[in-house]
Amino acid sequence: MISAIIKPERFEFVKKALEDKGYVSMTITEVKGRGEQKGISLEYRGGKMTVDLLPKVKIEIVIRDKDLEDVIATLTGAARTGKIGDGKIFVIPVEKSIRIRTGDIET
Numbered sequence: 612m613i614s615a616i617i618k619p620e621r622f623e624f625v626k627k628a629l630e631d632k633g634y635v636s637m638t639i640t641e642v643k644g645r646g647e648q649k650g651i652s653l654e655y656r657g658g659k660m661t662v663d664l665l666p667k668v669k670i671e672i673v674i675r676d677k678d679l680e681d682v683i684a685t686l687t688g689a690a691r692t693g694k695i696g697d698g699k700i701f702v703i704p705v706e707k708s709i710r711i712r713t714g715d716i717e718t
Contacts, residue, residue, distance in 0.1 A: 612705045613682055615670045616644060617690040617698040622668045628689035629672070634682060640669040646696060665696065673705055 617625060619641070629637065643664040654660075674682050683700060691697055707718045 612671060612673045612703045613686070614701040614703060615686050615690070615698060616642065616667050617670065618692070618696060619666050619668050621690045621692065625670065625686060625689040628685050629682070632681065632685050634672060634674065634685070636672065638671040642667050642669045646699070667698065673708060
């Protein structure tokens with residue numbers, strides 16, 4: 612499984628890029644987080660305000676091992692802006708999945 616945390620404004624680009632490659636099944640979660648930048652400072656009503664946790668989108672995709680490098684390349688290509696906070700990709704092993712409707716087990 613690939614779990615990717617990206618900027619919300621890049622989500623539509625990432626979704627389209629994945630769909631164009633045939634990866635249409637995904638789970639999307641709106642999350643908040645921070646990385647090395649530790650949030651951002653904003654000017655608000657004449658005062659400084661620090662936004663510690665920034666909105667992000669988490670994309671989870673279960674894929675076959677043979678598709679791993681293609682999906683990573685597609686994600687990074689579509690999500691990258693070159694600025695701090697572009698996100699992270701995590702690769703997580705999945706032992707098996709069970710289709711609830713049929714009970715079919717995939718390993």
